[in-house]
Amino acid sequence: MGDDIQDCCVLPEAIEARTLEIDSDRRAYSRRFIHSGEVIIRNLPTAHALLDEHQRERCSRCLSTTRRQSNSNDKNSLLRCGGCKQAWYCSRECQRLDFSLHKVECKEAPILLSLNDGHGSSNSKLLVRNFLALRLKNGKVNNNNCCQYCYGNDLRPRDVTIQCGKNHFEKLIQYGNGPLEDQETIDIRRAAQALWNQRKVLNKILMPEIDNYDDDADTETVVINDRSELEDQLERDMRRFRVNNFGVTDSLVRVIGGAVYPLGALLNHSCSPNCLVRYDLSSESSSQCHEPPVMELIAAQDIPIGEELTHSYIELVSSKKSRISNLKQMYGFDCFCPRCCRKKKANSDRTSLKDIGSNHKNDDFKIRLPNNYGSLSPTKLTRWILHNYNPAISNATMTNSTKGTSYLTSFDQDIIFKSLNENDPAIIEAIKVKQQQAKFFMMNGDLEDELSSLKEVVQILKQLTSASGEDQLPLSLELYQARCDRLGSLIVAGGQDNTKEALIECEHIVSFLCLALKHFPNHSLLGLQLFTLGDLYDSNRKSDEAQKTYVWARKNLQISQGRESEMVMLLNEKIVG
Numbered sequence: 001m002g003d004d005i006q007d008c009c010v011l012p013e014a015i016e017a018r019t020l021e022i023d024s025d026r027r028a029y030s031r032r033f034i035h036s037g038e039v040i041i042r043n044l045p046t047a048h049a050l051l052d053e054h055q056r057e058r059c060s061r062c063l064s065t066t067r068r069q070s071n072s073n074d075k076n077s078l079l080r081c082g083g084c085k086q087a088w089y090c091s092r093e094c095q096r097l098d099f100s101l102h103k104v105e106c107k108e109a110p111i112l113l114s115l116n117d118g119h120g121s122s123n124s125k126l127l128v129r130n131f132l133a134l135r136l137k138n139g140k141v142n143n144n145n146c147c148q149y150c151y152g153n154d155l156r157p158r159d160v161t162i163q164c165g166k167n168h169f170e171k172l173i174q175y176g177n178g179p180l181e182d183q184e185t186i187d188i189r190r191a192a193q194a195l196w197n198q199r200k201v202l203n204k205i206l207m208p209e210i211d212n213y214d215d216d217a218d219t220e221t222v223v224i225n226d227r228s229e230l231e232d233q234l235e236r237d238m239r240r241f242r243v244n245n246f247g248v249t250d251s252l253v254r255v256i257g258g259a260v261y262p263l264g265a266l267l268n269h270s271c272s273p274n275c276l277v278r279y280d281l282s283s284e285s286s287s288q289c290h291e292p293p294v295m296e297l298i299a300a301q302d303i304p305i306g307e308e309l310t311h312s313y314i315e316l317v318s319s320k321k322s323r324i325s326n327l328k329q330m331y332g333f334d335c336f337c338p339r340c341c342r343k344k345k346a347n348s349d350r351t352s353l354k355d356i357g358s359n360h361k362n363d364d365f366k367i368r369l370p371n372n373y374g375s376l377s378p379t380k381l382t383r384w385i386l387h388n389y390n391p392a393i394s395n396a397t398m399t400n401s402t403k404g405t406s407y408l409t410s411f412d413q414d415i416i417f418k419s420l421n422e423n424d425p426a427i428i429e430a431i432k433v434k435q436q437q438a439k440f441f442m443m444n445g446d447l448e449d450e451l452s453s454l455k456e457v458v459q460i461l462k463q464l465t466s467a468s469g470e471d472q473l474p475l476s477l478e479l480y481q482a483r484c485d486r487l488g489s490l491i492v493a494g495g496q497d498n499t500k501e502a503l504i505e506c507e508h509i510v511s512f513l514c515l516a517l518k519h520f521p522n523h524s525l526l527g528l529q530l531f532t533l534g535d536l537y538d539s540n541r542k543s544d545e546a547q548k549t550y551v552w553a554r555k556n557l558q559i560s561q562g563r564e565s566e567m568v569m570l571l572n573e574k575i576v577g
C-alpha cells in the first residue's frame with residue numbers, strides 16, 4: 001500500500017488519497033466514519049459546457065434556467081449574447097464572468113456553436129474552454145494547487161468548494177490505447193481551428209507583461225505558435241476527458257452538459273458503490289450564485305473508516321453483461337467490483353487488491369422473496385415488494401402480507417436482468433415493430449394508436465417473461481423499459497381510465513427498481529419514480545398510500561438530490577404533518 005499523497009489537492013477532511021503500487025492508481029478512502037447523506041467533496045469544474053440542445057434553456061455559466069435580478073417585464077427569458085447570438089445568460093454578471101472563456105466561441109461561432117450535426121457534442125466547446133481556463137490566470141499557466149472557496153462563516157464540509165488547477169488536470173489518467181472515435185477527432189480539429197484562428201488575440205493575453213513576469217519555476221508562459229503542437233495538446237486533453245469527464249445532470253437526471261472535475265475523478269468505479277454524485281446547479285435555493293455547476297460527492301450509505309470510496313460511472317439498472325461491455329467501451333477497463341466478480345475466486349493480485357476495503361457479503365446481492373413467489377401473480381408480487389421494501393411502513397416484516405408464507409427465498413439479483421427468450425427472433429422482431437409503430441403514432445400526435453401499440457408491447461413481454469421458466473421472476477429489464485414507455489404516454493393522455501392504468505404500471509416499475517437497486521436504494525431513479533407513484537396514488541384517491549410513498553421518495557431524494565433540492569421542496573409541500 002502506498003502513502004498518503006496530497007501533492008496536488010487540498011483534500012476535504014473526510015477523505016484521504018492513497019496510491020496503490022500495483023497500478024499506480026490513486027484512490028480515495030474514508031478518513032473517518034461518514035454518515036449516509038454527508039457531502040464529502042464539492043468540486044468546481046476546470047471547465048464545463050452545455051450540450052448544444054440545452055444551449056437556449058440555460059445560462060452558459062451557472063446553468064440557471066431563469067433570469068436573475070431582472071428589471072424587465074420579460075422576467076423568464078435569458079439574456080442573449082449580442083455577438084454570436086448563440087449563448088444565453090441569467091444575468092450581466094454571469095455574462096461578464098463567462099466572457100474570458102466565451103470570447104473564442106463568440107468569434108468562432110460557425111466552428112464551435114453552429115453544430116447542427118445531430119451529435120449534440122459539446123466536446124469541441126469544452127476543449128476550448130478547458131484550454132483557456134487553465135491558462136488565462138494572469139497570463140500564465142494556472143498551476144495553482146487547489147484553492148478553497150468558502151461560503152458562510154464556518155467551514156463545514158458542505159461549504160468548502162475546491163477548484164483544481166492545471167497541475168491536477170495534467171495528473172489525470174488518459175485513455176491511452178487505441179484510436180479515438182471519428183467524432184472526437186473532428187472535435188479536436190474544430191477546437192484547434194478555433195484557437196488557431198484567434199491566436200493573435202490570445203497570444204496578447206497569454207503573453208505576460210515583462211513587468212509582471214516573476215521567475216517562478218512553476219509558471220510557464222504560453223503562446224500558440226505551432227498548429228500541430230496545439231492539436232497534440234488538445235488530443236491529450238481529449239484522452240483525459242474520455243475517462244474522467246462527468247455528465248452534468250438536472251433534477252430529472254437528464255444529462256445537460258459535460259464538465260471536468262479533477263477531484264471527483266479520484267474515485268474509482270463500482271457497480272455497488274457507496275457514494276453518489278449530484279450537481280449543485282444555480283437555483284434560488286442553491287448556495288451557488290454566478291458560479292459554474294459544482295459537483296457534489298455524497299455518501300449513499302454509512303461508510304466505515306478506511307473504506308474505499310466509489311461511485312458508478314454507468315447506469316446501474318442494467319445487466320452485468322452490458323455493464324461490463326459499457327465500461328470496457330467507454331473507459332477501457334474490466335470491472336472487478338464486488339458485484340461483478342463475487343462468484344470468481346480472488347485468483348489474481350489485481351482482484352484481491354480491488355477487494356480491499358469492501359466488506360460486501362454475498363447476501364447484499366441477493367433478493368429476499370416469499371417462498372411462494374412462483375405462484376404469486378405479478379400484481380401480488382408487486383404489492384408484496386412495495387409493502388416490504390417501504391421504509392415508511394415501520395412495522396413491515398418480510399412475511400406478514402402473504403398468507404401461508406413463513407420462509408424467504410434468496411434470489412440472485414442479476415436474474416432479473418437476464419435477457420428474455422433470445423431464441424425466438426420472431427417475437428423479438430414483432431416487439432421492435434410495435435415499438436417503432438408507437439413512435440410513429442406519437443410523432444403524428446395519434447395518442448390512441450400510440451397507447452394501444454405500447455400496451456401490446458407490454459402484453460407480449462409479460463407473456464414472454466412468465467413463460468420463461470420456473471426460476472424466472474415475472475420481471476425483466478425489457479418489460480420494465482416497456483412499462484416506462486407506456487407510463488409516460490398514459491400520464492400525457494390523462495383521464496380517469498388512463499390514470500388508473502398508469503398507477504398499475506408505475507407500481508410494477510417501482511417494484512422492479514426496488515429489486516434492481518436493492519444494493520443501492522438511494523439511487524435517484526428510484527426516488528423520482530416513487531414521486532410519480534405518490535402522485536398517481538393521489539390522483540386515484542388513495543391518499544394513505546400516497547403519503548407513505550411520498551415519505552419514502554423524500555427519504556431517497558434528500559440524499560440523492562439534497563435536502564434543499566427542488567424535488568424535496570415539492571415533497572415537503574405534499575407531505576401532511
Ligand SMILES: [Zn+2]
Nearest residue numbers: 059062090094
Ligand atoms: Zn448565470
Ligand SMILES: [Zn+2]
Nearest residue numbers: 081083084106
Ligand atoms: Zn457570444
Ligand SMILES: [Zn+2]
Nearest residue numbers: 009146164168
Ligand atoms: Zn485538485
Ligand SMILES: [Zn+2]
Nearest residue numbers: 271335337340
Ligand atoms: Zn462491476
